Amino acid sequence: MSAEPTGPTEPIDHDETLDAYRASIDNIDAAIIHLLAERFKITRKVGEYKATHDLPPADPGREAQQIARLRALAHDADLDPEFGEAFLRFIISEVIRHHEKARA
Numbered sequence: 048m049s050a051e052p053t054g055p056t057e058p059i060d061h062d063e064t065l066d067a068y069r070a071s072i073d074n075i076d077a078a079i080i081h082l083l084a085e086r087f088k089i090t091r092k093v094g095e096y097k098a099t100h101d102l103p104p105a106d107p108g109r110e111a112q113q114i115a116r117l118r119a120l121a122h123d124a125d126l127d128p129e130f131g132e133a134f135l136r137f138i139i140s141e142v143i144r145h146h147e148k149a150r151a
């Protein structure tokens with residue numbers, strides 16, 4: 048008797064090729080989390096510095112430079128620059144929220 052066909056919504060298991068790709072994805076995701084944690088450690092220091100020196104939480108000029116640089120890097124790395132910009136803006140908006148709290 049043959050096994051039931053697997054429907055498209057069934058979870059996939061025992062696929063060695065997919066498992067190997069997913070192991071790499073898990074490593075990359077871990078690296079992203081660790082890099083983000085390191086970035087937020089630094090931006091927390093920036094937020095403390097700004098709060099004690101009466102500097103504004105956001106710096107739109109600096110952000111424009113970062114976005115132009117990241118868009119070029121994304122393009123060269125074959126990553127969608129729109130995605131690169133949206134990702135950086137998402138992170139920066141969280142940093143600015145932290146800086147506003149540090150000031151309060």
Ligand SMILES: C=C(O[C@@H]1C=C(C(=O)O)C=C[C@H]1O)C(=O)O
Nearest residue numbers: 090093104105106109110139142
């Ligand atoms: C970290 C800073 O504060 C804010 C957050 C930024 C960031 O997360 O890269 C960049 C500019 C500022 O709006 C900074 O001024 O350098």
